[in-house]
Amino acid sequence: MITQDRKNSTRQTIAEVREFLGDRLSTSMAVREQHGKDQTWAAGAPPDAVAFVEDTVEVQKIVKICAKHQTPIIAYGTGTSLEGHITAPFGGITVDTSKMNRILAVNAADLDARVEAGVTRKALNVHLRDQGLFFPIDPGADASLGGMAATRASGTNAVRYGTMRENVMSLTAVMANGEIVRTGTRAKKSSAGYDLTRLLVGSEGTLGIITEVGLKLYGIPEAMTAGVCCFPSIEAACNVAIDTIQLGIPVARIELVDEEHIKAINAYSKLELKVAPTLFLEFHGTAAYAREQIESFREIAEGHGVGAFEWAEREEDRQKLWQARHDAFWATRAIAPGKQDVFATDVCVPISRLAECVTATQEDLRSNSLYGPIIGHVGDGNFHVVLFCDPADAAEVGRVKGFYERLIHRAIAMDGTCTGEHGVGSGKIKFMEAEHGKGLAVMRQIKHALDPLNIMNPGKILAL
Amino acid sequence: MITQDRKNSTRQTIAEVREFLGDRLSTSMAVREQHGKDQTWAAGAPPDAVAFVEDTVEVQKIVKICAKHQTPIIAYGTGTSLEGHITAPFGGITVDTSKMNRILAVNAADLDARVEAGVTRKALNVHLRDQGLFFPIDPGADASLGGMAATRASGTNAVRYGTMRENVMSLTAVMANGEIVRTGTRAKKSSAGYDLTRLLVGSEGTLGIITEVGLKLYGIPEAMTAGVCCFPSIEAACNVAIDTIQLGIPVARIELVDEEHIKAINAYSKLELKVAPTLFLEFHGTAAYAREQIESFREIAEGHGVGAFEWAEREEDRQKLWQARHDAFWATRAIAPGKQDVFATDVCVPISRLAECVTATQEDLRSNSLYGPIIGHVGDGNFHVVLFCDPADAAEVGRVKGFYERLIHRAIAMDGTCTGEHGVGSGKIKFMEAEHGKGLAVMRQIKHALDPLNIMNPGKILAL
Numbered sequence: 026m027i028t029q030d031r032k033n034s035t036r037q038t039i040a041e042v043r044e045f046l047g048d049r050l051s052t053s054m055a056v057r058e059q060h061g062k063d064q065t066w067a068a069g070a071p072p073d074a075v076a077f078v079e080d081t082v083e084v085q086k087i088v089k090i091c092a093k094h095q096t097p098i099i100a101y102g103t104g105t106s107l108e109g110h111i112t113a114p115f116g117g118i119t120v121d122t123s124k125m126n127r128i129l130a131v132n133a134a135d136l137d138a139r140v141e142a143g144v145t146r147k148a149l150n151v152h153l154r155d156q157g158l159f160f161p162i163d164p165g166a167d168a169s170l171g172g173m174a175a176t177r178a179s180g181t182n183a184v185r186y187g188t189m190r191e192n193v194m195s196l197t198a199v200m201a202n203g204e205i206v207r208t209g210t211r212a213k214k215s216s217a218g219y220d221l222t223r224l225l226v227g228s229e230g231t232l233g234i235i236t237e238v239g240l241k242l243y244g245i246p247e248a249m250t251a252g253v254c255c256f257p258s259i260e261a262a263c264n265v266a267i268d269t270i271q272l273g274i275p276v277a278r279i280e281l282v283d284e285e286h287i288k289a290i291n292a293y294s295k296l297e298l299k300v301a302p303t304l305f306l307e308f309h310g311t312a313a314y315a316r317e318q319i320e321s322f323r324e325i326a327e328g329h330g331v332g333a334f335e336w337a338e339r340e341e342d343r344q345k346l347w348q349a350r351h352d353a354f355w356a357t358r359a360i361a362p363g364k365q366d367v368f369a370t371d372v373c374v375p376i377s378r379l380a381e382c383v384t385a386t387q388e389d390l391r392s393n394s395l396y397g398p399i400i401g402h403v404g405d406g407n408f409h410v411v412l413f414c415d416p417a418d419a420a421e422v423g424r425v426k427g428f429y430e431r432l433i434h435r436a437i438a439m440d441g442t443c444t445g446e447h448g449v450g451s452g453k454i455k456f457m458e459a460e461h462g463k464g465l466a467v468m469r470q471i472k473h474a475l476d477p478l479n480i481m482n483p484g485k486i487l488a489l
Numbered sequence: 490m491i492t493q494d495r496k497n498s499t500r501q502t503i504a505e506v507r508e509f510l511g512d513r514l515s516t517s518m519a520v521r522e523q524h525g526k527d528q529t530w531a532a533g534a535p536p537d538a539v540a541f542v543e544d545t546v547e548v549q550k551i552v553k554i555c556a557k558h559q560t561p562i563i564a565y566g567t568g569t570s571l572e573g574h575i576t577a578p579f580g581g582i583t584v585d586t587s588k589m590n591r592i593l594a595v596n597a598a599d600l601d602a603r604v605e606a607g608v609t610r611k612a613l614n615v616h617l618r619d620q621g622l623f624f625p626i627d628p629g630a631d632a633s634l635g636g637m638a639a640t641r642a643s644g645t646n647a648v649r650y651g652t653m654r655e656n657v658m659s660l661t662a663v664m665a666n667g668e669i670v671r672t673g674t675r676a677k678k679s680s681a682g683y684d685l686t687r688l689l690v691g692s693e694g695t696l697g698i699i700t701e702v703g704l705k706l707y708g709i710p711e712a713m714t715a716g717v718c719c720f721p722s723i724e725a726a727c728n729v730a731i732d733t734i735q736l737g738i739p740v741a742r743i744e745l746v747d748e749e750h751i752k753a754i755n756a757y758s759k760l761e762l763k764v765a766p767t768l769f770l771e772f773h774g775t776a777a778y779a780r781e782q783i784e785s786f787r788e789i790a791e792g793h794g795v796g797a798f799e800w801a802e803r804e805e806d807r808q809k810l811w812q813a814r815h816d817a818f819w820a821t822r823a824i825a826p827g828k829q830d831v832f833a834t835d836v837c838v839p840i841s842r843l844a845e846c847v848t849a850t851q852e853d854l855r856s857n858s859l860y861g862p863i864i865g866h867v868g869d870g871n872f873h874v875v876l877f878c879d880p881a882d883a884a885e886v887g888r889v890k891g892f893y894e895r896l897i898h899r900a901i902a903m904d905g906t907c908t909g910e911h912g913v914g915s916g917k918i919k920f921m922e923a924e925h926g927k928g929l930a931v932m933r934q935i936k937h938a939l940d941p942l943n944i945m946n947p948g949k950i951l952a953l
Contacts, residue, residue: 134731134841177680188678190687191655204927212837213869214652215906216641216691217924218913218950219932223654223687227680244737267598273708311785314778321775373676377598405677442679449682460681463668467939468683474938475931486682 034094035073035116041090042076042118049077049124060119064107064368072099072113077121081197081205081236084120088234089203091118091480099482100230102172103145105164107369108450110176110229114484120234122171128152129237136242137194137211142171142235149240158242161186164446165351171235177227179446181350184270184404185277185309186243188446193226195239200232201476209239224471229448230482232475246309249277250319251343252336254326255301259283259387261329262302263380266403268325270376274318276404278307278347283387285398286353286411293356294349299332304403305350307343350400357398357411366416370429370452372436373407373445382439383408386432393424407445434459449486457487498558499537499580505554506540506582513541513588524583528571528832536563536577541585545661545669545700548584552698553667555582555944563946564694566636567609569628571833572914574640574693578948584698586635592616593701600706601658601675606635606699613704622706625650628910629815635699641691643910645814648734648868649741649773650707652910657690659703664696665940673703688935693912694946696939710773713741714783715807716800718790719765723747723851725793726766727844730867732789734840738782740868742771742811747851749862750817750875757820758813763796768867769814771807814864821862821875830880834893834916836900837871837909846903847872850896857888871909898923913950921951 043050051057052074062069073096078084091098097117104111113119125141128149132138133156140149147167149160162173163180172178174196179188186192195209208221225233256262259281266279282290282303291298304326308318323334337343349356358367374382383399390397390410401408410432414425433443433456443449443456458465465487472479472487479489507514515521516538526533537560542548555562561581568575577583589605592613596602597620604613611631613624626637627644636642638660643652650656659673672685689697720726723745730743746754746767755762768790772782787798801807813820822831838846847863854861854874865872874896878889897907897920907913907920922929929951936943936951943953 132839132841134735135839136735137839177684179678179680183678187655188680190678190684191651200931204930206928206931207926208928210901210906210924211839211904212871212900212906212909213840214643214647214654214837214871214909216643216652216910216912217906217908217917218691218921218929219696219935220641220654220684220687220691221925221928221931223684224935227682227684232683244735246737271598271600271708273710311781313781317775317777373678375596375599375601375675376677377596407676407678436676437674440675442674442676442681444681445676445678446680448680453681457682460674461685462671464670464672464685465682466668467664467670467685470938471683471688471935474934 035096038090038094038096038118039074042074042087045086046076046083051075051077060101060104060111060121061113063104063109063111069112070114072119073116075119075121077124079124081199084199084234084236085203085205087118087120088199088201092201092203092478095478095480097480097483098234100175100234102143102169103166105166105168106172106176106450107447108452110448110450110485112451114451122169122236125236131156132211133158135211137239138242139237139239140170141237143169145169146173153242157245159245160240160242162189162192165354170238170240174226174235174238175228175230176448181278181280181402183402184279185275189226190223192241193222193238194241196222196225196235197237198225198233198235201478201481206233211239229450229485231472231486232481248312248315249307249309249343250315250336250338251305251307251346252334253298253303253305253346254334255299255303255332257330259302259383260380262304263383263403265304265326265329267376269322270404272321272325274321276306276318276322277309278305279404280305280350281401281403281408282350282353283399285396286357286400289356289360289398290349290353293359294352296349301332305346353400354411366414367411369409369411370432371407371409371445371447372433372441372443373405374436374439374441376404376406378439378441379403379406379408382435385435386410389428389431393428395424395428405445406441451484454486454488499560502554502558502560502582503538506538506551509550510540510547515539515541524565524568524575524585525577527568527573527575533576534578536583537580539583539585541588543588545663548663548698548700549667549669551582551584552663552665556665556667556942559942559944561944561947562698564635564639564698566607566633567630569630569632570636570640570914571911572916574912574914574949576915578915586633586700589700595620596675597622599675601703602706603701603703604634605701607633609633610637617706621709623709624704624706626653626656629818634702634704638690638699638702639692639694640912645742645744645866647866648743649739653690654687656705657686657702658705660686660689660699661701662689662697662699665942665945670697675703693914693949695936695950696945712776712779713771713773713807714779714800714802715769715771715810716798717762717767717769717810718798719763719767719796721794723766723847724844726768727847727867729768729790729793731840733786734868736785736789738785740770740782740786741773742769743868744769744814745865745867745872746814746817747863749860750821750864753820753824753862754813754817757823758816760813765796769810817864818875830878831875833873833875834896835871835873835909835911836897836905836907837869838900838903838905840868840870842903842905843867843870846899849899850874853892853895857892859888859892869909870905915948918950918952
């Protein structure tokens with residue numbers, strides 16, 4: 026029987042891994058369950074064991090053992106992904122990289138660094154601060170840089186600094202056959218063959234397990250000024266973002282927060298923001314240039330009926346403002362009484378279509394009596410809807426599911442994508458064909474070629 | 490006999506392609522030879538026929554016929570690549586995309602465009618100018634955008650705007666099995682699966698033939714100021730570049746030109762530049778910000794013994810300056826009497842190693858009595874050596890070959906790459922293992938999976 030065979034082979038895998046990991050291999054149910062469930066809508070599935078690895082060679086050994094017994098292997102950073110990336114629907118070994126938290130090199134002259142996969146973005150930034158450097162990519166959570174690379178993460182700074190796609194220079198990864206591959210170099214550019222770095226970035230552990238990441242760094246700007254302003258409509262706020270980008274103002278952050286979200290933020294973060302479509306902004310540069318950007322922005326905003334501006338120049342005010350923005354997800358959770366099932370989804374469209382997409386989405390929410398605050402990285406055309414429902418209310422669950430499907434097809438129909446930054450995981454597999462068409466077959470060919478046994482995070486990105 | 494079989498199958502391919510292309514399929518020796526040879530050191534090899542295609546569906550038909558008869562198929566844009574990308578060592582059909590020269594869409598609000606593969610960068614920029622937009626990537630030649638995508642081209646603006654890697658948003662490509670795949674969307678970012686766009690960018694026609702390219706555009710800056718200044722040493726010039734990047738000055742171009750190259754440029758372009766290590770610069774921004782950048786740069790340069798600055802603010806002066814820089818390759822050809830074999834190669838290293846790499850390279854040239862002017866995209870750590878030799882002088886040819894190998898291994902040893910922008914083609918295959926190690930096997934797995942018959946530009950990037 027296959028099930029019995031699988032149990033036996035998994036038992037064998039666990040025994041062999043335990044030989045060299047000892048008690049760093051856990052089979053406790055609490056640990057397994059914690060590693061098999063994220064913030065997703067769907068129920069998680071625990072792996073059979075969790076390996077707390079300390080270096081690339083340990084990962085290699087585990088992959089070779091898993092390959093021998095055809096045991097699934099799932100990479101785990103901080104477990105903060107949102108589309109079921111880390112669940113173990115076919116069991117297997119989860120490789121937890123949190124102990125791989127060494128910063129291996131910081132090259133200030135070249136503005137680059139190399140870190141182990143388990144280093145978190147905040148830990149890296151604390152380490153860099155004294156050297157006047159920072160790493161800008163900031164998904165909501167304090168995610169690990171290996172996980173951020175694996176999921177092609179981005180965040181509020183992407184409009185200015187790009188996503189992990191643009192900011193990972195090189196990787197070390199253990200491939201499905203157990204080979205350790207180092208992609209890329211420290212050169213800023215290369216035309217030497219296939220871009221394996223970019224292939225692994227966003228592959229969600231389905232092609233290999235990332236164990237080290239080479240990253241671009243940036244000098245901390247002389248001036249960083251944050252601000253908030255509100256608009257009479259979502260459309261006005263979106264048009265301001267379009268004009269800002271088109272004029273080449275290198276805005277560092279431009280975040281759209283809708284009325285519902287403002288209410289939640291006010292309650293959660295003890296703020297008194299006006300309840301209206303709002304832009305959270307940040308400008309980086311020399312002092313003079315940041316001022317110039319602000320003036321240019323103000324002129325654009327005034328053409329679209331902006332309300333009063335509030336600026337935060339002091340570091341602590343700026344941090345408070347952005348903490349409120351980053352807490353938005355938790356804020357909405359806190360004010361939705363009786364709605365235990367909460368999940369955030371995201372889509373991304375060309376910014377010329379953003380106002381239309383957000384407005385249609387709000388209308389869809391209203392006409393289905395759903396509560397779904399919207400927050401957007403508006404400079405990128407990327408926005409999130411936080412969806413709530415009472416799992417006991419089957420009708421509501423059905424309305425949420427219908428809304429979710431329409432949202433994604435609306436974005437794809439506007440030449441956008443089913444996810445700007447949350448990834449595919451297991452949650453968005455069903456939309457891949459609508460988005461990629463024949464490209465999906467190419468992805469499958471690559472997956473089959475690099476992981477013929479389908480042991481690398483099976484059941485994610487592609488339904489094989 | 491295999492050879493006879495191949496001849497027969499090629500004849501069959503040609504007959505079937507001619508059925509629908511008519512006289513747009515050429516078998517004239519002049520056309521074939523012109524399509525089989527670039528600026529490379531190595532002798533070219535003509536294809537068996539050249540197909541002047543007009544749309545993606547024609548390319549699809551040709552690929553399907555080639556697949557049926559296992560005939561090689563080579564994509565051709567403007568033939569300006571430099572590493573033997575377009576030669577046909579195993580014969581086959583060259584697909585010339587120059588008639589696919591339609592600009593399909595320009596979306597000013599989203600700063601993007603979609604073009605057919607044969608549109609050249611200059612043609613696109615002429616088209617965009619009235620809308621106040623431009624596309625910045627500028628390899629020396631007026632290359633086709635399909636070719637630039639296929640070779641991951643860059644140029645003088647890459648320090649500010651990135652390379653084709655960062656500026657291609659989406660692609661249409663015909664894969665080896667004849668499927669038409671559209672990768673990417675018009676969304677600025679996505680985390681929806683494997684990054685097929687970045688996999689095809691730089692794949693040099695070995696995985697598929699690019700027929701359409703979606704590109705990022707930029708607003709033409711309010712101010713663009715170019716300048717020239719010289720330094721007492723290569724090291725001083727490199728250090729100025731490092732400090733400029735580190736300080737976050739968003740220099741649009743920063744090009745290092747060595748003494749030998751300055752002599753050549755002076756002679757060819759009728760200029761009177763001082764013969765010394767020189768930086769060609771350009772700053773983009775608002776008028777005030779461009780001035781501020783210049784002042785910050787001047788301060789850095791003065792700390793490193795800069796000579797007098799010459800600035801060009803008027804468009805015609807700026808164009809003249811950059812034309813001289815772009816003509817550098819031709820300039821060196823013109824002043825090397827009796828050296829008919831000329832080829833340009835490039836490497837790229839972390840900028841902290843650039844001065845050391847360039848200085849060691851100059852020393853290597855001197856101690857081997859070779860003439861090799863150096864020019865560099867110094868903000869990226871990328872530089873070119875133009876190498877000359879007299880093909881009748883076997884000893885000199887040997888010295889050039891030895892120098893060339895040392896140059897590349899020097900760059901790789903400095904955690905750099907064997908090519909920053911010229912690509913692999915057939916010329917740099919032998920260095921791929923030194924640079925990529927086990928990654929090379931991954932590239933081979935991908936190639937085998939996507940092109941199992943090895944009909945797509947065989948003999949390039951990978952020696953199978």
